[in-house]
Amino acid sequence: MATVATSSFQKHRDGPPDKPPAPHTGKRRLSRQRAPWWFVLPALAFFAFVVLVPSAQGGWWAFTDWDGISPVKHFVGLDQFRTLWHDQAARDAVGTTLLAALSITIVQNAIGLLLALGVNAHLKSRNILRVLFFAPAVITPVVTAYLWKYLYAPEGAINALLKTVGLGFLRQDWLGDPDVALWSVVAVVVWQFAGYSMVIFLAGLQSIPQEIYEAAAVDGAGPVRRFWSVIRPMLAPAITINLMLSIIGGLKLFDQVWVMTQGGPGGATDTLSTVIYKQAFQFNKYGYSIAMGLVLTLFVIVVSGLQYGYLSRQEKKNS
Amino acid sequence: MRASRPAAATLAVLGLAAFTAACTSDTAGSxxxxxxxxxxxxxxxxxxxxxxxxxxxxxxxxxxxxxxxxxxxxxxxxxxxxxxxxxxxxxxxxxxxxxxxxxxxxxxxxxxxxxxxxxxxxxxxxxxxxxxxxxxxxxxxxxTFNGIGAIYNKATLTEIGGTEPKTWDDVLALCTKAKDHGKVLLALGNQTNWVTQLVDYSLAATTVYAQNPDFDAELSAGKATFAGSAWKQTMQKYLDLDKAGCFSKNPNGTSYETSISDVAQGKAVGVVQVTTSIPQVQKEAGADAELGMFALPSTNNADETRIPAAVSxxxxxxxxxxxxxxxxxxxxxxxxxxxxxxxxxxxxxxxxxxNDSFKADPALTGLIDMQKNGKTVPFMDQRWPNPEVQATHFTAVQKLFSGSESVDEALKSMDDAAKKS
Missing domain, CATH: 3.40.190.10 (Periplasmic binding protein-like II)
Incomplete structure (x- = not known):
């Protein structure tokens, strides 16, 4: 990947790269045609009807002992939250969720950025590569998770491949070993969504005016220097959006875990979302599960809020 | 770009309309x-x-x-x-x-x-x-009345030169025979949560419930515990079977589907499963394959052997x-x-x-005999005090197989779950 990225800089130095779109004109046209705010009302009304109102209604049940089926529910105050505080399974799940979210965010964006730098270059196959790298992102996570579950099986394709190429000692019980299972799941998420991050980074890269690259090259800046001092600051909005999307996605991680391991083996891959699901739909503890859901919501708001604050300060500093 | 926006919006609206229509037609039917x-x-x-x-x-x-x-x-x-x-x-x-x-x-x-x-x-x-x-x-x-036992391919059992085991020692000996022929006796797909319980249930039917048929009622009443019962020997025997090489390698990474395929393809002699899995094994193994079923013995007294079987x-x-x-x-x-x-x-x-007119699948003979002799015990979870006990059992078995929990810890976690309301 690194070679591809470097070659892109070299090509930029030697000759004109892709003709970037004209960002300035686009911006002016956009600001001139800014839509009235009330255009958002129909969408907002639908969103409120489908998401906000039911969520707020459901949120209240966190303070009851509702079992999800009986017509009666009793108000129990903060009891559910007290139980949650002492719940070891929930605490373990918080740790697992943070670990997964953090590693997905870092690895997915690093790979996404390298891919973007690569396919931004003057390669003949760049359009095909862009499609290929982005393709997994359009498939439902449930489907990819099922496919990977087969690939990861002890006698599955991955272990067979490792054996064939003489790397038999690397064979693992990918989803059955509690020390490996979480990383196997994380790898699938990264594999699927690195292309998604790539597309956002690519859009950012293509909005950087060619003159700036040229000016930096004339001033004698090498590829690393150009990346750090020119590309990185100008990519700041893309970095912000990518980090936000991946951290929120990581904190909500459910589909891939549920399909591949159901939280197992022995709870090793249980995330907050799978624990919430189990409490509601397997243990009949709706009140408790909603309390956990509320905590997860707050958790996502706080983590992504802090992250957003930090990143936008960085953006301002750079601009 | 501009021209495609209204088109996209129209599509979205149509999609939404179709979605709503689909939901409504269903409700109207009800x-x-x-x-x-x-x-x-x-x-x-x-x-x-x-x-x-x-x-x-x-x-x-x-x-x-x-x-x-x-x-x-x-x-x-x-x-x-x-x-x-x-x-x-x-x-x-x-x-x-x-x-x-x-x-x-x-x-x-x-x-x-x-x-x-x-x-x-x-x-x-x-x-x-x-x-x-x-x-x-x-x-x-x-x-339907469904049982849990070892469902096996008769041809594979003959191939390894074995017969249906009647005692615990027979089972261990059969495991060795299977290994000698490059196979395992029992495929095990513990990656699929509900599969984890089946071997435990099969063994516990004899070790726990043959002696004390009221164990579940005593558990619910708080008069008995998993840790203080023969469930301890049951789980130990589950692990003993693993140590003796009776199961497929890496059960925690093996799914239910793979375990069924292993039997159909002759990699494993059989699999401990619910009888409703028989059609699937049959489908994968081909219509000619002759399947059988036996209760998994867990003691050396063949008369004691029971089979979990219940209304499903x-x-x-x-x-x-x-x-x-x-x-x-x-x-x-x-x-x-x-x-x-x-x-x-x-x-x-x-x-x-x-039912007099009913003709049973020949693979079910083993279960029918046990039913006739009154040697069945209900599925354990049907009488456990709350759903969390069963789920905790799943997790406990996976932890036992990954070595991250001992039998005592596993039983304690199940006792803790049973105490919850």
């Missing part, structure tokens, strides 16, 4: 329509389709629409539908207690019609009453259903000699209610 709505587990598709076809033939004026869903989905959807008044007229209810769609859970909400007055209610055996009744009233029509598929009638008369007819048909026969034959299970 409300004013004259169609009887049934919801069943997707594993029961074949027998249920056959029963519905026969029912339609006998009652051409009643339309029936059946929705199938997997266990998890069915349980969560049904609960939502029941509490919002949109549930089907007849639906799968799991016997006893221990899962979110179980009889005792749903009955508490008042969603099940009392079926005590139906003629089939008096034919239910005493042994099955505990999981089909609440406070002496019958709320579900039991349809059962249906409830919606107390607030829109088609009470049609629903009643359908429930009666499910309980009829014809209905039970069709259901059991198509699903490779046994009928719950006495």
């Amino acid at each position: 409300g004013g329509g004259d169609t009887l709505r049934v919801a069943a587990n997707s594993t029961d598709r074949e027998p249920m389709d056959a029963v519905v076809a026969a029912f339609r033939k006998a009652n051409p004026d009643i339309k029936v629409s059946v929705t199938y869903a997997d266990t998890d989905q069915l349980q969560s959807t049904l609960r939502t539908q029941l509490s919002s008044g949109t549930a089907p007229d007849v639906f799968t209810v799991w016997p006893g207690n221990g899962n979110p769609g179980a009889l005792q859970v749903l009955q508490k909400g008042g969603y099940l019609a009392d079926l005590s007055g139906y003629s089939f209610a008096s034919k239910i055996s005493d042994g099955d009453k505990s999981v089909t009744q609440v406070d002496g009233k019958t709320y579900i029509v039991p349809v 598929a059962a249906y409830g009638l919606n107390a607030a259903g829109k088609h009470a008369a049609e629903g009643k007819k359908f429930v009666e048909f499910l309980a009829s000699s014809e209905g039970q026969k069709i259901y059991a034959e198509k699903g490779s299970t046994l009928p719950v209610l006495p």
Whole structure:
């Protein structure tokens, strides 16, 4: 990947790269045609009807002992939250969720950025590569998770491949070993969504005016220097959006875990979302599960809020 | 770009309209329509389709629409539908207690019609009453009787030069024979949560319940614990089988589907499974493959061996259903000699209610013999105090196999779960 990225800089130095779109004109046209705010009302009304109102209604049940089926529910105050505080399974799940979210965010964006730098270059196959790298992102996570579950099986394709190429000692019980299972799941998420991050980074890269690259090259800046001092600051909005999307996605991680391991083996891959699901739909503890859901919501708001604050300060500093 | 925006918006609106229409047509069917709505587990598709076809033939004026869903989905959807008044007229209810769609859970909400007055209610055996009744009233029509045992391919067993084991030592010896032929005796797909419990249940039927059939009742009453019972030996034996190389390698990374394929392809002699898995093994192994089944012995006294077997598929009638008369007819048909026969034959299970015309799948001979001799014990989770015990059992077994928990810790976690309300 690194070679591809470097070659892109070299090509930029030697000759004109892709003709970037004209960002300035686009911006002016956009600001001139800014839509009235009330255009958002129909969408907002639908969103409120489908998401906000039911969520707020459901949120209240966190303070009851509702079992999800009986017509009666009793108000129990903060009891559910007290139980949650002492719940070891929930605490373990918080740790697992943070670990997964953090590693997905870092690895997915690093790979996404390298891919973007690569396919931004003057390669003949760049359009095909862009499609290929982005393709997994359009498939439902449930489907990819099922496919990977087969690939990861002890006698599955991955272990067979490792054996064939003489790397038999690397064979693992990918989803059955509690020390490996979480990383196997994380790898699938990264594999699927690195292309998604790539597309956002690519859009950012293509909005950087060619003159700036040229000016930096004339001033004698090498590829690393150009990346750090020119590309990185100008990519700041893309970095912000990518980090936000991946951290929120990581904190909500459910589909891939549920399909591949159901939280197992022995709870090793249980995330907050799978624990919430189990409490509601397997243990009949709706009140408790909603309390956990509320905590997860707050958790996502706080983590992504802090992250957003930090990143936008960085953006301002750079601009 | 600009031109495509209205097009995209139109598509989105059309999509939304189609989506809403799809939902509405379904609801309309449940409300004013004259169609009887049934919801069943997707594993029961074949027998249920056959029963519905026969029912339609006998009652051409009643339309029936059946929705199938997997266990998890069915349980969560049904609960939502029941509490919002949109549930089907007849639906799968799991016997006893221990899962979110179980009889005792749903009955508490008042969603099940009392079926005590139906003629089939008096034919239910005493042994099955505990999981089909609440406070002496019958709320579900039991349809199939299902067992858990080692389902095996007879040709593979002959290939390794073995016979059905009668004692614990026989089992261990058979494991060695299988290994000598480059196979394993039992495929094990513990990655799929519910599979983890099956070997434990098979062993516990003998080690725990042959001695103390009331263990579950004592557990619920707080008079017994897993840790202080023969469940300890049971779990130890589960691990002993693993140490002796009886199971496939890496059971925690092996799924249910893979375990079935392993038997069909002859990599494993058999698999400890519910009898409803027989059609799937048969399908993968080919129609010529001759399958058999035996109870997994866990002591050296063959007379002690028991097999977990219980009412599995059962249906409830919606107390607030829109088609009470049609629903009643359908429930009666499910309980009829014809209905039970069709259901059991198509699903490779046994009928719950006495039936003379029924012809059993030859693979079920082992189970039928045990049933005749009164050597069956109910599925344990059907009588456990809450659904968390079973889920904790799944996790505990996976931890035992990954070495991250001891037998004592596993049993303690199950005891803790049993104490929860």
